Amino acid sequence: MAPNVSLFSVNAILVLATDDSSRILAKYYAPPHPPAGTPANSTSYPGANPYPNLKDQKAFEKGLLEKTAKQTSDIILYDNRVVVFKMESDIMLYVVGGADENEILLYNVILALRDSLNILLKNTVDKRTIIENYDLVSLAIDEIIDDGIVLETDPVVVASRVSRPPAQDMTSMKGIDLSEQGLLNAWEFGKSRLADRLRQM
Secondary structure: OOOOOOOEOOOEEEEEEOOOOOEEEEEEOOOOOOOOOOOOOOOOOOOOOOOOOHHHHHHHHHHHHHHHOOOOOOEEEEOOEEEEEEEEOOEEEEEEEEOOOOHHHHHHHHHHHHHHHHHHOOOOOOHHHHHHOHHHHHHHHHHHEEOOEEOOOOHHHHHHHHOOOOHHHHHHHOOOOOOHHHHHHHHHHHHHHHHHHHHHO
8 A cells, every 4th residue: 555545635625716816615625633743734744735824825726726717728737736627607616636646536526516516506607606505515515525535526416415405395384483482382382292201101
């Protein structure tokens, strides 16, 4: 087994706006426990977050956007990191991994993210739609990546886990009283039912 093999393969997932170079969503990952013998605040071990503070992250994102603005390929080496990216409308999706990371794995992650967003947002993946559906986008990323470990690359599975419940299921919620008095009544009812159950035992 190779000495630097790690499940922590993704350093960051970024969603950046191309029109004003702003950050829409950024998640940087680092393993919760560095390997034994690693010096404090080290970023050289496999899977470590190379950009621990906001200033470093913003500088990296700005340089990355400038570098990829006119690229024709989907994979580049930037700041000693493998970066896989896709452009959708007015945004750029990035997956960042270590220099020795498997590009095919990272490319599958970016495709899973793009395709699941297309399913969830009904093929309108742009800055405004992502901001309006920030919760869905964030949940989709969390379904694909957990602390830098790739969990799922099937966009249909990701979208099915993230999507909102159908509207017809919400009709049964209309008769529920969610006022303060309604909640107190529900509490009293539950308390009396529990007391009855305990007396029967």
